[in-house]
Amino acid sequence: MTxxxxxxxxxxxxxxxxxxxxxxALRHVxxxxxxxxxxxxxxxxxxxxxxxxxxxxxxxxGIGFMYFVFEYTGHPPMLTIVAQAHPEPMIPLAxxxxxxxxxxxxxxxxxxxxxxxxxxxxxxxxxxxRVARHQLPWRESMPFPDPVDVAVTGLSGxxxxxxxxxxxxxxxxxxxxxxxxxxxxxxxxxxxxxxxxGAPDVLGAIKxxxxxxxxxxxxNNFDVNFGLSGMRKLAAQLAxxxxxxxWARRFTDLxxxxxxxxxxxxxxxTAPGAxxxxxxxxxxxxxxxxxxxxxxxxxRQWSGVAAAAAGREPLPDLAALVADAVRTEERxxxxxxxxx
Numbered sequence: 001m002t003x004x005x006x007x008x009x010x011x012x013x014x015x016x017x018x019x020x021x022x023x024x025a026l027r028h029v030x031x032x033x034x035x036x037x038x039x040x041x042x043x044x045x046x047x048x049x050x051x052x053x054x055x056x057x058x059x060x061x062g063i064g065f066m067y068f069v070f071e072y073t074g075h076p077p078m079l080t081i082v083a084q085a086h087p088e089p090m091i092p093l094a095x096x097x098x099x100x101x102x103x104x105x106x107x108x109x110x111x112x113x114x115x116x117x118x119x120x121x122x123x124x125x126x127x128x129x130r131v132a133r134h135q136l137p138w139r140e141s142m143p144f145p146d147p148v149d150v151a152v153t154g155l156s157g158x159x160x161x162x163x164x165x166x167x168x169x170x171x172x173x174x175x176x177x178x179x180x181x182x183x184x185x186x187x188x189x190x191x192x193x194x195x196x197x198g199a200p201d202v203l204g205a206i207k208x209x210x211x212x213x214x215x216x217x218x219x220n221n222f223d224v225n226f227g228l229s230g231m232r233k234l235a236a237q238l239a240x241x242x243x244x245x246x247w248a249r250r251f252t253d254l255x256x257x258x259x260x261x262x263x264x265x266x267x268x269x270t271a272p273g274a275x276x277x278x279x280x281x282x283x284x285x286x287x288x289x290x291x292x293x294x295x296x297x298x299x300r301q302w303s304g305v306a307a308a309a310a311g312r313e314p315l316p317d318l319a320a321l322v323a324d325a326v327r328t329e330e331r332x333x334x335x336x337x338x339x340x
Contacts, residue, residue, distance in 0.1 A: 022259075022310030026267055037271035037278055038165065039090040039149055045163060046126045046151050046192060051098060051200070058282030059200055060094030061085025062209040063275050063295070064217075065329075067230040069237075069250065077250055079257050081234070081264035083274035083302070085209065086226075087218075091128060091149055092190060097201040101194040106187055110176055113187035117152060120191045126151045126163075130188040132181035138168050147182045149190075202286045203340055210336035213329070228333060231326045239319035247315055255312070262306040273299030291335040298332060301325035 014025040040057040051059075066082040084090070095102045107113050120127040133139055133148035152175075154161040160175040162168050170178075180186055217226040224233060240246025251257045264270065271278045276299030283292035305321045313321075 021307055022262060026263065026310075037084065037275060039084075040094070040278075042128070042149060042151055042163065043091050043094060046128060047100070050196065052281070052285060054278050054281035054285055055200065056094045056098070057084075057090075057271075057275070057278050058202070058209075058286070059097040059205045060090030061088060061212075062205065062282065063279045064209070064212055065227055065230045065274075066217075067225050067234045069245075076252065076256070079260045079264070080269075081261070083265060083270040083276075085212065086269075089130075089149075095190070095192070097205050098196055099198040099200065100192060100196045102190055102192045105189045105191070106185075108186060110180060110187070113179065113189070114172075114176060116187075116189055118155065120189070121152065121155055123191075125191055125193075126153050128152075128190040129179055130182060130185040131175070131178040135174070135178035135181055136162070136164060136168065137170055137174070138164070138166070147185050206283075206286075206288075206336055207340035210333055210340065213333045214337070228326065228329060231322065231329060235319050235322040235326055238315050238322060241315075254315075258309040258312060258318075261309040265302050265306040265309075272303065274302035275299075276302060288335075288339060291332060291339070294328060294332040294335060298325060298328045301328055 011022060011025045014020065015022060018025065037053065037057050039060060040053045043056050043060075044051065044053050047056075062085055063083065064085040066080075066086045068080055070078045070080070072078075092102070092104060105116050107116070117127060117129070128149050128151050130147045130149050133146045136148075136150070148164070151163040152160060153163050153167070155172070158172045159169050160172050162170065162175070182188075213227040215227070216223045223229065237243075237246050237250070241248045243249065247254065247257065265274045266272050276295045280292040280295040280299065283289075283295065301321065302325055305318065305325060308318055308321055
């Protein structure tokens with residue numbers, strides 16, 4: 001849903017220089033050549049070790065699938081896929097399941113919010129704040145306040161030091177504006193108040209992931225767009241040559257939609273391979289090698305879909321690749337359910 005023209009130009013420029021595929025060049029340009037997942041990597045930094053990025057990903061809900069095509073008058077259809085667990089925020093869930101004491105604060109008052117921020121920093125902590133993603137100066141502009149979690153690492157005078165994908169700085173007034181811009185998360189702050197107690201709730205996390213892949217996520221009519229149902233819907237719409245919601249009719253210009261599909265499976269709201277390889281690391285770390293192997297295969301298949309989309313493969317071929325990935329996902333979901 002972002003305007004990706006600048007990103008795409010940088011990706012195409014790198015492809016011309018290096019001969020890399022679209023998806024490889026995309027990972028480098030987006031600063032994601034390694035397998036980092038935003039929320040899990042951020043939380044591991046704040047916790048300063050102890051739990052791996054893969055473990056934090058799994059505890060925070062792990063993988064998921066949300067597929068929507070938004071249509072507004074006067075605008076081309078806008079595709080988004082979220083391949084990580086969604087919509088429940090991952091960081092507080094991961095902290096709860098890891099047994100890490102923390103406090104969540106929200107306030108409608110910018111003055112109180114700033115006081116909470118300064119108090120956490122004065123206590124030697126790095127509070128995690130939910131801000132409008134594209135009001136951060138190092139990110140692309142966006143017409144609406146899409147949220148992202150960042151860690152505040154320091155405040156010197158009127159300059160806030162922030163850890164996002166990379167460390168950055170911005171004026172306090174600009175940070176407060178970004179922190180105020182997401183209506184449902186205004187001045188949302190998570191402060192970790194102590195070390196972990198007890199063992200992580202691994203089985204609870206795996207069960208929750210399996211349930212959301214196979215069953216209702218929201219409990220309303222939009223659930224058809226989530227989990228295995230959402231994957232099947234994507235495959236069906238790619239394969240549909242004549243229907244109003246089939247991609248052949250829905251997208252007048254397929255190029256941006258195909259690029260967006262690649263981005264959603266490799267970079268945006270995910271880790272590469274639709275987050276499946278990192279989730280496989282979580283499963284292997286917790287002693288579930290068989291299902292880990294299945295999700296490594298799923299990750300390879302989703303990366304294959306991304307590469308095919310970027311390479312402008314015909315829609316029926318793309319649909320077949322997605323259908324193959326769905327069959328692997330169905331097997332994986334069954335194995336996850338059996339663990340619990």
